[in-house]
Amino acid sequence: MSISLLSFELTDTHRDWLIDRPLTILSYIVVAVLLRYVLHKVIDRMTKPRPTVDEDTSTKRSILRPLQERAARNGVGIGDPAVRERRIQRAQTIGSVFKSGVSIVVLAWVVLQTLATLGFNVAPFIASAGIAGVALGFGAQNLVRDFISGMFMLLEDQYGVGDVVDVGDAIGTVESVGLRVTTIRDIDGTLWYCRNGEILRVGNMSQGHAVAVVDVPVAPTANVDRAQQVAFRAVLDTVERDDLAAFVLEKPELLGVNSVTAGAVTLRLTVRVRAGKQWAVRRALTGAVLEAFDSSGIESPSLMLAPVAGA
Structure with missing residues (x-):
């Protein structure tokens, strides 16, 4: 029971x-x-x-x-x-x-x-x-803003690891992209920690294409037309080199005289290249143009040296 x-x-x-x-x-x-x-x-x-x-x-x-x-x-x-x-x-x-x-x-x-x-x-x-x-x-509104900004940066693909960017306070290569912080290594080796919420604008030098800008000075007394012809020919020959041809996207352009000062006339040439290769191409073209000027007798600007005190 x-x-x-x-x-x-x-x-x-x-x-x-x-x-x-x-x-x-x-x-x-x-x-x-x-x-x-x-x-x-x-x-x-x-x-x-x-x-x-x-x-x-x-x-x-x-x-x-x-x-x-x-x-x-x-x-x-x-x-x-x-x-x-x-x-x-x-x-x-x-x-x-x-x-x-x-x-x-x-x-x-x-x-x-x-x-x-x-x-x-x-x-x-x-x-x-x-x-x-x-x-x-x-x-924690700053933290929330960092996270939201980081999400949009990733979704919009504003930059990624390996890109060379300018975010205002830091310019260099992106080493990591997180939701809160982006780390950038500058040319001196300094590692910058940039909060995503504080990044107001991004200049990405590794997306799409780039332009290698070559500025070369000549003496004011030099024949500018001949200097332009020599520079343009040197650039055309250089971009066909095996180590540079793969980087070049379009034929170089001669823009002509870019600036005139009392000591020099600056000529400007440009060429569209693959993103991230503009610096290597610019160095190669600048060296080639200077060599061509030297071999062709194009006068370079004279250096005005200040007198040494007590001399």
């Missing part, structure tokens, strides 16, 4: 706590795990190109397709190691952010549903979370 009464009491009084509610909570956990798994797979599909033989079709549905299309327009193959490394870096960063966001949202949903199932009033928790979020937003 006591055993049957105990069974009746357990079944009637504790069924809700021992069977119904645990099963409900378990179902929420299972749904959350499955939802997180599916969403993570979708994010992986969107951000990570699938390696196949045909690279064009393997990345057709990737969220990184704009980077590939831009590289193709610039004459750079999407199989180029630099492009692939940059694509992978962006995919890892963007995918990591999306996955973290999904995990946080799913976890918050499971916690709220579990509390509601256990009989707690979740409305105060939601209100407290809203107030805490507002307070956190005011207290």
